[in-house]
Structures are given as C-alpha cells and as structure tokens.
Amino acid sequence: xxxxxxxxxxxxxxxxxxxxxxxxxxxxxxxxxxxxxxxxxxxxxxxxxxxxxxxxxxxxxxxxxxxxxxxxxxxxxxxxxxxxxxxxxxxxxxxxxxxxxxxxxxxxxxxxxxxxxxxxxxxxxxxxxxxxxxxxxxxxxxxxxxxxxxxxxxxxxxxxxxxxxxxxxxxxxxxxxxxxxxxxxxxxxxxxxxxxxxxxxxxxxxxxxxxxxxxxxxxxxxxxxxxxxxxxxxxxxxxxxxxxxxxxxxxxxxxxxxx
Amino acid sequence: xxxxxxxxxxxxxxxxxxxxxxxxxxxxxxxxxxxxxxxxxxxxxxxxxxxxxxxxxxxxxxxxxxxxxxxxxxxxxxxxxxxxxxxxxxxxxxxxxxxxxxxxxxxxxxxxxxxxxxxxxxxxxxxxxxxxxxxxxxxxxxxxxxxxxxxxxxxxxxxxxxxxxxxxxxxxxxxxxxxxxxxxxxxxxxxxxxxxxxxxxxxxxxxxxxxxxxxxxxxxxxxxxxxxxxx
Numbered sequence: 274x275x276x277x278x279x280x281x282x283x284x285x286x287x288x289x290x291x292x293x294x295x296x297x298x299x300x301x302x303x304x305x306x307x308x309x310x311x312x313x314x315x316x317x318x319x320x321x322x323x324x325x326x327x328x329x330x331x332x333x334x335x336x337x338x339x340x341x342x343x344x345x346x347x348x349x350x351x352x353x354x355x356x357x358x359x360x361x362x363x364x365x366x367x368x369x370x371x372x373x374x375x376x377x378x379x380x381x382x383x384x385x386x387x388x389x390x391x392x393x394x395x396x397x398x399x400x401x402x403x404x405x406x407x408x409x410x411x412x413x414x415x416x417x418x419x420x421x422x423x424x425x426x427x428x429x430x431x432x433x434x435x436x437x438x439x440x441x442x443x444x445x446x447x448x449x450x451x452x453x454x455x456x457x458x459x460x461x462x463x464x465x466x467x468x469x470x471x472x473x474x475x476x477x478x479x480x481x482x483x484x485x486x487x488x489x490x491x492x493x494x495x496x497x498x499x500x501x502x503x504x505x506x507x508x509x510x511x512x513x514x515x516x517x518x519x520x521x522x523x524x525x526x527x528x529x530x531x532x
Numbered sequence: 533x534x535x536x537x538x539x540x541x542x543x544x545x546x547x548x549x550x551x552x553x554x555x556x557x558x559x560x561x562x563x564x565x566x567x568x569x570x571x572x573x574x575x576x577x578x579x580x581x582x583x584x585x586x587x588x589x590x591x592x593x594x595x596x597x598x599x600x601x602x603x604x605x606x607x608x609x610x611x612x613x614x615x616x617x618x619x620x621x622x623x624x625x626x627x628x629x630x631x632x633x634x635x636x637x638x639x640x641x642x643x644x645x646x647x648x649x650x651x652x653x654x655x656x657x658x659x660x661x662x663x664x665x666x667x668x669x670x671x672x673x674x675x676x677x678x679x680x681x682x683x684x685x686x687x688x689x690x691x692x693x694x695x696x697x698x699x700x701x702x703x704x705x706x707x708x709x710x711x712x713x714x715x716x717x718x719x720x721x722x723x724x725x726x727x728x729x730x731x732x733x734x735x736x737x738x739x740x741x742x743x744x745x746x747x748x749x750x751x752x753x754x755x756x757x758x759x760x761x762x763x
Contacts, residue, residue, distance in 0.1 A: 363758055419710035426706055430697050439762035440693045443755050444707060447689060450751060451711050454744050458714035461736070462721065 298506040307499050313492040320485040334398045339485055341391040343493035344384045345414070351381030351497060352421060352449075359445030362438055368512060371438040374445060376504035378424050380497060385418045407463040413456045420448035434515050542637070545630040549638025554645060556615055567607050571650050574600045575657050589662040594723030597658050598716050601683070604650045605712070606705050608643050609687040613695045613704075622695065622760060632757035636688060640752065644684035651676045667728040674738050675722040679715050682745035686711055689752035692759045714744050 321339040328335035358374025361367045392411060393403040405411060424444045430437060478486075558564075578596045582588050589596075616622050616639075625635055655672065658664045666672055690707045694700035718737040725734030 363755060416710050416713050419706075423703070423707040423710060426703055427693065430694075430699060430703065432697070436763045439758055440697075443689065443693050443759060446755065447686070447711060447748070447751060450747055451686075451714070451744075454714045454740070454747065458717045458740055461740070462717050 298503045310495040317489045337395040339489045343489045345388040348384035351377045356449030359442035362442040372508035412459045542634045545634035546637035550641040553642035593662045593664045594720045598719045605683045609691040613691040633753035636756035640684040640688040647680045671726040678741035679719040685748040
C-alpha cells in the first residue's frame with residue numbers, strides 16, 4: 274500500500290514548482306504513523322468501552338479517563354512546546370521554533386478543550402456537578418485555555434509574519450510565566466481539590482484498565498506527533514509562500530525602477 | 533559610578549515617558565472625563581444587577597470593586613496604546629535612543645497613576661454606595677499599590693502586543709483579562725480582609741500581588757524592545 278495520491282495533484286505540482294520544494298504536508302512516514310494511530314485508537318476504544326472493567330464506585334464513568342488523562346497530559350505538553358518556541362523565537366529568531374510554537378498552540382487548545390469537556394462530563398456523575406470552582410486544576414486549566422485562545426486570536430490578526438510571530442511569542446511567554454501564579458492563587462483561594470491524587474500508583478486500578486490507559490497514552494502521543502508534523506508543514510509552507518510573494522513583489526518594483 | 537548614572541538615566545527616561553502620557557491625558561481629559569464616570573457607572577450597574585440587596589452587596593463589594601478596576605485597566609491601556617499609535621509615535625520612541633525598558637516603565641507608570649486615581653474614587657464609592665466598612669487602611673492601600681503595579685505592567689505589555697493592529701480594541705481584553713485572574717482573586721481576598729467581610733489574612737495575598745507585579749514588570753522590560761522593533 275502506498276500513500277494515496279491527492280486529488281489536486283496538478284495544482285500541487287504548480288505550488289511545488291512555485292516554492293521550489295514539496296507542497297504537501299503528508300509523507301510516507303506520516304502516512305504509516307497516521308494509519309497505526311487510527312488502528313491503535315480503535316484498539317483503545319474497544320478495550321476501554323468493552324473489555325476494561327467498570328469501577329466499583331464510579332461505574333462506567335471511569336472509562337472517560339482513557340480520554341481525559343492522555344488529553345490533559347497532551348495539552349500541557351503541546352502548550353509547553355509553545356512556551357519554549359515563544360522564547361526561542363524572541364531569543365534566537367528561529368522560524369522553525371515559531372512555526373512549532375503555533376502548531377503546539379493549536380493542538381494544545383484542542384486538547385485542553387477536550388480535557389475540560391471530558392472532565393465536566395465525568396464530574397457530573399462522580400462529583401455531582403459539572404463545574405467545581407474549588408478545584409485548582411480545573412480552574413487553572415480553564416484560565417490556560419482562555420490565555421491560549423487569546424494567543425490564537427493574536428496569530429489570526431494577520432500582517433507581516435515576523436511581526437505576528439513576535440506578538441504571539443510575547444503572549445505565549447506571558448501566558449506561560451503567569452500560569453504558575455494562577456495555579457498558586459487558585460490553590461490558596463479554594464484550598465481544596467476533588468482530583469484524586471494518584472490513581473496510577475496506589476494500585477487500585479485493574480491490570481486491564483492500566484494497560485488500556487498505557488495504550489491510550491502511547492496513541493495520544495502518536496496522534497499529537499502526527500498532528501504536529503502536519504500543522505508544522507502547513508505553517509512552514511505558509512511562511513515560504515509569504516517570503517516568495519515578497520521577493521516577487523520586490524523584483525517587480527526593481528524592474529519598474531530600472532525601466 | 534556608571535551603574536548609578538545608568539540608573540538615574542533609566543529613571544529620568546521613564547519619568548519623561550510617564551509625564552508625557554499623563555500630560556496628554558490631562559490635556560485631553562479622557563481619563564478624567566471617561567474613565568471615572570465609567571468606573572462609577574459600573575458600580576451603580578452592579579447595584580442594579582444584584583437587586584440593591586445590601587447584605588449581598590456588602591459581601592460582594594471587594595470582588596465588584598476589583599472587577600471595576602479590571603475594566604478600567606482595559607480602558608486605560610487602550611488609551612495608552614492609542615497615544616503611541618498616532619503620528620508614528622512608536623517609531624519616534626524607538627529612535628529616541630532611550631532604553632526600551634525605560635519606555636516600558638514609563639508607559640506602565642502612567643497607566644498605574646491613572647488606575648490609582650480611579651481606585652481613590654472607587655474605595656470611597658463602595659463605602660457610600662455599598663455600605664462597606666474599611667477595617668484596615670494599610671492593607672487596603674498596600675493591596676491597591678501592589679495590584680495596580682501588576683495590572684499596569686501586564687496591561688502595558690499586552691497593550692504593546694496589539695498596538696498597531698486594527699482589531700486591537702477587541703483583542704486586548706481577551707489577552708489581558710485571563711492573565712489578570714490572579715490579581716482579581718488575590719486583591720479580592722485581601723480586600724475581604726481589609727473590609728472585614730471574610731475572616732482571612734490579607735497580607736499573604738498582597739505578597740502574591742507583589743510577585744505578580746514583579747514577574748510581569750521584568751518580562752515587560754525584557755521583551756518591550758523586540759516588540760517595539762518588530763511591530
């Protein structure tokens with residue numbers, strides 16, 4: 274099996290010749306990675322919904338951890354990448370890190386939203402409420418989500434790529450640095466948490482549940498990698514396209530001046 | 533000796549920028565003519581929203597007051613950005629040769645002074661309108677100063693992020709308000725102690741506000757230069 278050819282092969286070649294490089298975001302590696310991730314996620318769904326036992330206390334609601342916990346860790350990882358990328362852009366002017374930071378932010382916002390929604394769905398049957406103001410992690414995650422939505426709205430402002438990169442990097446940096454203060458303030462404010470501290474290490478989870486959770490972690494990491502690579506390549510192509518347009522416009526003006 | 537000279541030059545530049553902004557605000561009367569009425573209006577509207585229920589209002593006073601200050605911060609920062617957008621003033625600031633950190637300190641100081649004026653009106657305002665009692669004046673004053681410096685620093689920094697963008701008036705609140713969440717929480721708790729509505733110790737919250745102010749002032753001083761150059 275080879276990667277399927279895309280429909281717009283002709284326009285793709287056109288873009289490729291225009292940019293002087295490949296104009297697609299997929300590759301043999303991402304194709305097989307994506308396929309393996311899909312199969313793995315189907316496995317997680319089957320194990321998590323059918324095979325893993327229901328919890329003594331929480332019943333079937335416990336199954337949501339197979340989505341919630343990997344999504345939460347993935348969100349923090351992706352947003353950590355954004356924070357690092359923001360610093361690297363401001364410090365080293367690395368376009369590579371700038372594009373990576375943007376990719377991390379989009380994926381991080383998606384996963385952070387997924388974490389909040391699954392957490393609320395799980396909280397209703399388990400805690401008896403969708404939203405608990407006293408829970409530090411919940412409130413911190415929401416603030417983080419809102420900060421990163423702001424980051425994406427700065428990205429969407431448009432304009433010169435370098436200037437957008439700097440604006441966004443400052444938002445990423447400010448957001449990243451303030452999150453620990455948010456966490457501290459909510460912690461003092463509420464001074465309680467409903468989150469269980471470590472269901473992973475206290476040995477209460479069944480072996481099959483643990484295995485499913487482990488598989489879910491691996492699959493989440495693969496899915497995030499797949500999305501990161503694709504989103505990075507889109508951002509990279511956009512950057513090249515913008516630079517190319519600028520070069521052509523400059524050349525045209527010079528030609529006019531020489532005439 | 534050079535360190536001393538550097539410091540006095542930094543302070544001089546910062547004072548220059550701050551006094552320039554304040555002079556413009558004073559002559560245009562925008563801060564006085566719009567921000568103060570706006571802040572009082574919000575206080576009155578909160579009274580309507582909570583059905584003029586005195587016990588509820590008294591209990592909610594610290595939170596309502598600081599929500600009002602947050603709104604006023606958005607207005608003040610938008611003014612501060614607008615002053616710099618006209619006639620390519622940002623370029624001039626960059627070309628003036630002063631340290632970007634000093635320019636940032638000056639911009640933030642001007643916003644802080646305006647916010648302190650607003651707070652000086654709001655605190656007596658809640659005493660009159662919401663029946664609040666001030667139990668600890670030092671705590672209230674310290675909270676106002678620490679929270680204001682933090683808000684002015686974070687606000688001026690994020691204001692510079694959106695400066696020169698067409699949609700800056702709508703983007704600024706989205707950026708500033710979530711980051712200001714710790715200020716709202718901490719200042720509200722400290723005021724709850726200062727007004728005696730809740731039995732908490734307010735001083736650790738003032739320390740947290742000071743931490744927020746320090747972090748955002750340092751970040752602002754470091755990245756203001758790249759922001760001025762790139763945007």
